[in-house]
Ligand SMILES: Cc1cc2nc3c(=O)[nH]c(=O)nc-3n(C[C@H](O)[C@H](O)[C@H](O)COP(=O)(O)O)c2cc1C
C-alpha cells in the first residue's frame with residue numbers, strides 16, 4: 046500500500062494533477078505493476094482530487110489498462126482478419142503449449158500472460174504480436190519459441 | 205508481374221527542408237497559405253475526407269485565445285499501417301505541417317495522439333520532436349508538441365472521443381455539432397488531422413498546390429498512401445495516385461485469384477470481383493462508377509477465403525470496440541453477429557439476412573458516431589454480394 050502511494054505520488058508529480066494527467070498516470074502504474082489495483086485507483090483519485098468512480102470509469106474503458114493482476118510480460122496476439130488469415134491460431138496454440146497456459150491465463154511464476162488483441166497495425170507482416178510494448182511480426186511457431194526463450198533467459202540473468 | 209500503376213514517391217521522399225518551408229511560410233500572409241491548401245484540393249486522409257484548407261480556415265477564424273493542433277496517430281482501422289510508417293520514416297514532415305497549422309490558427313500547443321500499440325515508436329519520435337523544438341525556438345515560433353499515448357481503444361481515433369480521452373475520460377464520442385474547429389480539446393478550437401494529411405501539407409508547401417493538384421482526379425486530388433494486405437504476394441505500403449480502378453489495383457497487387465477487396469478497413473466496403481472494373485478509388489464525387497473513399501486500407505481476399513469468416517471477424521471487432529454509449533450500436537453490433545451465426549447454423553431462415561440488413565441500415569441512421577454508422581458498410585456489402593456464403 047505504501048509502495049503504491051509512493052508510485053502514484055511520483056507519477057502525479059511528474060505528469061501533474063489535472064484531469065489531462067489521468068491517462069498518463071494510469072499508464073505509468075501499468076508500466077510498473079502491469080495492472081491498476083483498487084488501492085491505486087483510490088490513491089489516484091486522492092492525488093487528483095476527483096472521485097474514485099471517475100478513475101474507475103476511465104481505467105475500465107481502455108483495453109491496455111487492466112484492473113486484474115497480469116504477468117510481468119503481457120503477450121497480445123493480433124486476432125484481426127489479416128493475422129487470422131495468416132495463421133494466428135497456430136501461433137496461439139504454440140504459445141499455449143510453450144507457456145502451458147490457455148489464452149487469457151497467466152503462468153504460475155507470474156511471468157507471462159497470454160491475451161488476444163485487435164489489429165496492431167502490422168498487417169503486412171502478420172501474424173503479429175506485442176510483448177508488453179515490443180512488436181514481433183511474421184511469426185512462426187519456431188520464432189515464437191525463440192522469443193519466449195529470450196524473455197525467460199533475460200529473467201534468469203536478472204535473478 | 206506487369207505494373208499498371210505508377211508508384212509515387214512524394215510522402216516518403218527523403219528530403220529535409222523543414223527550416224526553408226517554415227521560414228518561407230511564416231513570412232507569407234496566412235490567408236495565402238490557406239488558399240494554397242484549398243486550391244491544392246487536399247482532403248483529410250483519416251477517412252472522412254474533409255477539405256484540409258477549409259478546416260484550418262475555420263479554426264483560424266475562431267475567436268478564442270487557446271487553440272490546439274492535434275495529429276491523429278491512433279490508426280486503429282483493421283488493415284491500416286501507413287501512419288506508423290510515415291511517423292517512423294518522415295516524422296519531420298508531419299511536424300512541419302503541425303507547425304504551419306499552429307502558426308496559421310494561432311495555437312501554441314500541439315499533440316500527437318499515438319496509439320498505445322505504437323508505443324515502441326515513442327523514443328525515436330520524441331527525439332525528433334526535441335530537435336524540432338530547437339528549430340522552432342530559432343525561428344521564434346511559439347509552439348510545443350507533446351506525444352499523448354493511447355491505451356488500446358479503436359474508438360479514440362474518432363476525433364471527439366480522442367479529445368475526451370486526452371481529458372482523462374472514457375473515450376466516448378460527443379454529439380456533433382459543435383465541431384472541433386469550434387469546440388475541440390478542452391472545449392477550445394482545435395484542428396485535428398490525420399498523420400498522412402499533415403505530411404501532404406509539407407509537399408504542398410514545398411512544391412506549391414499545382415503539383416499536388418495535377419495528381420489524382422476531380423474531387424480526389426493528390427496521391428494516397430495505401431496499406432495493402434491479405435492475399436497478395438507483395439503486402440506493404442504504397443503511394444499511388446487517386447482515381448485508379450480497383451481492377452488495375454488488383455492486377456498489380458492480387459495473387460491472380462482475387463475474389464474481393466475490402467476497401468477502407470472493417471468500416472469500409474467489400475467489392476466483389478465483378479465490380480472491380482467500375483469501382484474507382486477516391487472520394488465520393490462525380491466519378492464514373494462507384495467511387496469509394498478510403499483511409500487507405502486495402503485487404504485482398506482470394507477464392508480460398510470464406511467471406512462469412514471475414515464478416516464474422518469484422519463483427520467481433522465492432523462488438524469489442526463499440527464504446528457502448530448508444531443503444532443502436534451497442535446492441536446492434538451484437539445482434540448482427542448473433543444473427544449471422546444463427547443463419548449459418550440453420551436456426552434462422554435465409555430471409556433473416558434481410559432483417560439483419562434492415563438493422564444495419566437502421567444503425568447507419570441512428571448510431572451516434574461513425575463507428576456505429578459505418579458497420580452497415582461492410583455488413584451490407586458482404587451480405588449482399590456473398591449471400592450464399594452466409595447461408596451454406
Ligand atoms: C470510429 C472512428 C475511428 C477513427 N479513427 C481514426 C484514426 O485512427 N486516425 C485518423 O486519422 N482518423 C480517424 N477517424 C477520423 C477522425 O474522426 C477525423 O475525421 C480525422 O482524424 C480528421 O483528420 P483528417 O481531416 O486529416 O482526415 C476515425 C473516425 C471514426 C468514426
Ligand code: SF4
Pocket residue numbers: 359376377525526527528529530531533534571572573574575576577
Ligand atoms: S455509435 Fe457505437 S462507438 Fe459510436 S457512440 Fe454509439 S456506441 Fe459508441
Ligand code: FES
Pocket residue numbers: 123124125126127128129163164165166167168171173282283284
Ligand atoms: S490484422 Fe493483425 S496487425 Fe493488422
